[in-house]
Amino acid sequence: MVGDQIINGIILGSMYALIALGYTLVFGVLDKLNFAHSEVFMAGGYVGLSWIALGAPVWLAIIGVAAVAGIMGLAVELISFRKFKGSDGQITASLSSLAVGIVMIDLVQKYWGSEPIAISLPVALRTAGFTLGGMTLTWLKVGILGFTLILMIGLQVLVQKTALGRNIRAVADNPASASLLGVDVKRVNQQTFFIASALAGIAGLLLTMRTGFASSDIGLGFGLKALAIMGIGGMGDLRGAVIGGLVVGLCEGLGFQFGFGRLADIMVWVLMIFVLVVRPAGLFGNATARDVRA
Amino acid sequence: MPETLLQVQDLAVSYGPIQALRGCSIEVRPREAVAVIGANGAGKTTLLKALSNLVPAKSGQVLFRGEPLGTRGPHRLARDGMLHIPEGRGVLGTMSVLENLRLSYDIRPAKLSFAVALEEVFACFPRLSERRTQKAGSMSGGEQQMLALARALINPPDVLLLDEPSLGLSPRMVKEAYRILRMFRDRGMAILLIEQNVHIALGFAHRGYVLRQGQVMMQGACSDLGSDPDILKHYLGTSVEAA
Ligand SMILES: Nc1ncnc2c1ncn2[C@@H]1O[C@H](COP(=O)(O)OP(=O)(O)OP(=O)(O)O)[C@@H](O)[C@H]1O
Ligand SMILES: [Mg+2]
Numbered sequence: 245m246v247g248d249q250i251i252n253g254i255i256l257g258s259m260y261a262l263i264a265l266g267y268t269l270v271f272g273v274l275d276k277l278n279f280a281h282s283e284v285f286m287a288g289g290y291v292g293l294s295w296i297a298l299g300a301p302v303w304l305a306i307i308g309v310a311a312v313a314g315i316m317g318l319a320v321e322l323i324s325f326r327k328f329k330g331s332d333g334q335i336t337a338s339l340s341s342l343a344v345g346i347v348m349i350d351l352v353q354k355y356w357g358s359e360p361i362a363i364s365l366p367v368a369l370r371t372a373g374f375t376l377g378g379m380t381l382t383w384l385k386v387g388i389l390g391f392t393l394i395l396m397i398g399l400q401v402l403v404q405k406t407a408l409g410r411n412i413r414a415v416a417d418n419p420a421s422a423s424l425l426g427v428d429v430k431r432v433n434q435q436t437f438f439i440a441s442a443l444a445g446i447a448g449l450l451l452t453m454r455t456g457f458a459s460s461d462i463g464l465g466f467g468l469k470a471l472a473i474m475g476i477g478g479m480g481d482l483r484g485a486v487i488g489g490l491v492v493g494l495c496e497g498l499g500f501q502f503g504f505g506r507l508a509d510i511m512v513w514v515l516m517i518f519v520l521v522v523r524p525a526g527l528f529g530n531a532t533a534r535d536v537r538a
Numbered sequence: 539m540p541e542t543l544l545q546v547q548d549l550a551v552s553y554g555p556i557q558a559l560r561g562c563s564i565e566v567r568p569r570e571a572v573a574v575i576g577a578n579g580a581g582k583t584t585l586l587k588a589l590s591n592l593v594p595a596k597s598g599q600v601l602f603r604g605e606p607l608g609t610r611g612p613h614r615l616a617r618d619g620m621l622h623i624p625e626g627r628g629v630l631g632t633m634s635v636l637e638n639l640r641l642s643y644d645i646r647p648a649k650l651s652f653a654v655a656l657e658e659v660f661a662c663f664p665r666l667s668e669r670r671t672q673k674a675g676s677m678s679g680g681e682q683q684m685l686a687l688a689r690a691l692i693n694p695p696d697v698l699l700l701d702e703p704s705l706g707l708s709p710r711m712v713k714e715a716y717r718i719l720r721m722f723r724d725r726g727m728a729i730l731l732i733e734q735n736v737h738i739a740l741g742f743a744h745r746g747y748v749l750r751q752g753q754v755m756m757q758g759a760c761s762d763l764g765s766d767p768d769i770l771k772h773y774l775g776t777s778v779e780a781a
Contacts, residue, residue: 407644414630414641421628424590425689426616426645 247379249501250494255385255454257493258392262447263470264477264485265399266440272416272480273436275331277338280320282467283345284441288313288448289458290352293363302365302453306391306446313445317437320344325433345463352460360457370456388450395443396486402439403482412436416480465509472516478529488527491515543568543697543728544589548598550752551581551588558584560752561598566697569726573739573760576749582732583625585749586699589730590615590622603696617646619696623703627686631675635666635685638674642689655692662718663688680711687718690727697728704735716742740764 263285270278291312295305324340327333373382403409414422415432423429444467451466452458473492477484492512499508519527544566551559558581566572576582587593589600590612600607602620610618621642622628630638639659643652650658660667663684669677674685683703690698703719704712716738723729723742733739740746740760748756748769756769763769 410633410637410641413633413637417630417632418628420592420612421624421630422641423592423612424616424622424624424628425630425641426613427641428611428613430611 246498246501247377249497251379251381251385251497252500253494253497254490255388255493256496257490258389258396259447259451259454259489260466260470260473260493261486261489262392262395262443262450263467264473264489265396265482266444267471267474268477268480268482268485269412269436269440271474272482273412273433274325274337276325276328276334277341277471278320278325278437278440279338279342280324280345280348281341281440281444282463282470283348284313284316284320285444285448285467285470286460286463287316287348287352288445289363289452289462290356290361290448290460291445292449292452293361293458296363296365306449309445309449310442313448314438314442316348316445317441318434320441321434321437325437326430349460349463356458356460358460360459362457363452365453365456370453384453388454392447392450395446399439399443400482408435469512472512474526475516476512476519476526478526481526481528484526484528541567542601543570543603544730545601545604546585546589546598547601549585549588549600550596550598551584551593552596553593558752559588562749562752562754563598564730564747564754564757566728566730568728570745571723571729571731571743573731573733573743573746574749575733575736575739575746577734579751580749581752582749583701584752586622586624586701586730586732589699590620616695619646620699621645621690621695621697622699623686623689623701625701625705627682629674629682629685631673633674634671635674635677636670638685639666639688639692643692645693648693659688659691662691662721679706680708680714683707683711683715684718687715690722691718694722694725694727697730698722699730699732701732702734703731704733704738712738736769 263282267278267281270276270281288309292305292309295308296302300308320341324344325337328337370382370384373380373385375381403412411422411427411432412435414425414427415429419429451462469492470489473488474485476492477488492515495511495515496508499511542565546562546564549559549562550557562581562585564572564574574582574585584593588595591607591610592612602615602618607615630641639656640652643655648655665681666684666688669681674682677685687703703715707715719729719742731739731743740763743760746757746760746763747754748763756763756766
């Protein structure tokens with residue numbers, strides 16, 4: 245039983261982490277919060293079940309969701325962030341993205357209604373599995389865990405080892421200096437939004453596969469928690485997003501196990517308040533340039 | 539190669555109501571080292587920022603190799619052969635020395651391979667070799683200045699724009715920095731140098747301009763400027779401590 249909840253907690257946490265990674269990637273590069281991010285995550289579920297309804301296999305649906313969500317991210321960058329350079333527009337840009345997110349909820353509800361929509365997956369995918377040391381593992385759970393792990397490692401490699409990642413880190417360090425070093429800041433911003441949003445969309449599809457439903461209110465519930473996780477992990481810190489996500493997922497899983505029920509839902513916010521009181525820069529944030537600037 | 543590499547024609551730049559440059563004309567020819575001197579607030583940094591399109595021109599224009607800058611972003615100008623080392627050096631503090639150099643190397647196609655270019659840099663800056671994996675922001679100011687100058691070596695630009703390379707350095711480090719800059723100059727790299735230190739600037743460059751309140755007050759060969767008794771009067775203008 246406890247083992248099951250640990251697994252569930254880790255799965256939950258890895259999905260939080262995927263969303264938080266996107267929040268933190270954008271924050272690192274632009275120093276601005278993208279509130280539309282959690283709604284791209286929400287929309288990912290609907291886009292995914294649409295691909296599946298069209299007969300796409302799961303792997304193709306994932307690629308399709310990544311593409312569509314990535315393009316949504318490009319639109320958000322263009323609409324809410326392009327105009328606001330430097331720290332002047334920090335709050336205005338974030339407000340604009342909040343508005344875009346709320347419009348997205350409305351559009352999804354106009355098209356799909358406000359009731360959750362079921363995803364049509366073979367029943368066997370969600371029930372077939374095996375037991376391991378007292379834990380019941382379905383292939384779906386294993387698949388989600390394995391895939392999110394690959395995505396997180398992939399992102400780490402991309403950011404640390406590739407030319408694109410070097411450019412992303414250069415812009416995150418200082419956009420003006422990066423541009424004098426030949427880095428096309430606008431292009432890097434777009435690439436960052438695309439990657440962050442694609443990850444959020446995929447997380448939306450994975451959550452929909454896991455619960456069986458896409459629902460239009462998960463952006464504000466589930467998605468916003470990822471924002472708190474970024475605060476817990478440290479703003480702009482990729483490692484913090486992953487570990488923060490896993491910690492919160494585990495806490496929620498175990499909280500559920502020990503009968504806290506709905507209280508588990510508020511845990512992340514309490515945890516954030518607590519962490520930020522003790523360590524204002526978050527668990528992994530370093531109190532250097534970034535925080536001084538903020 | 540056109541007669542002038544950089545031509546600033548009647549350039550004006552404002553920050554809101556503040557006019558930082560009011561009709562400033564300057565040129566840099568191939569293989570030439572040009573110094574711009576002036577007191578605090580004269581508009582020197584603004585001039586360099588306008589040259590790499592970090593601030594927009596209100597009127598006038600800049601030609602780079604005969605072509606107007608137009609709307610080319612700073613990154614495009616860097617790729618087209620301009621290397622601007624800004625006030626404060628523009629080193630990326632969260633990235634390693636090696637990564638900073640790699641970014642500079644990748645700006646435009648290079649003659650040498652990265653490994654070979656890196657060897658040359660490390661031969662010239664042994665300190666950077668020792669610190670290659672260190673975060674640039676954790677190095678001393680002098681070491682960071684060396685890293686900034688090393689950018690011009692790893693993939694040499696057509697023109698180097700330098701904003702007060704001596705600022706905040708010990709006299710020994712200033713000497714060291716200028717030893718490197720003389721090497722660049724003698725290899726024929728065109729250099730536009732901004733300095734508050736008149737003595738150093740005029741000793742280094744071929745020609746010089748004295749900027750005051752956004753306008754060119756005097757210009758000429760550095761040897762002539764250096765012996766002009768008016769220069770200090772013009773140069774001092776608003777600030778006394780600059781002498
Ligand atoms: N971002 C800005 N906003 C408003 N005014 C500015 C800005 N940057 C510079 N200025 C003003 O423009 C004028 C020229 O500034 P600039 O930085 O070009 O001078 P400088 O010659 O480089 O001075 P210093 O020797 O102190 O570096 C100054 O009066 C300055 O106050
Ligand atoms: Mg200056």
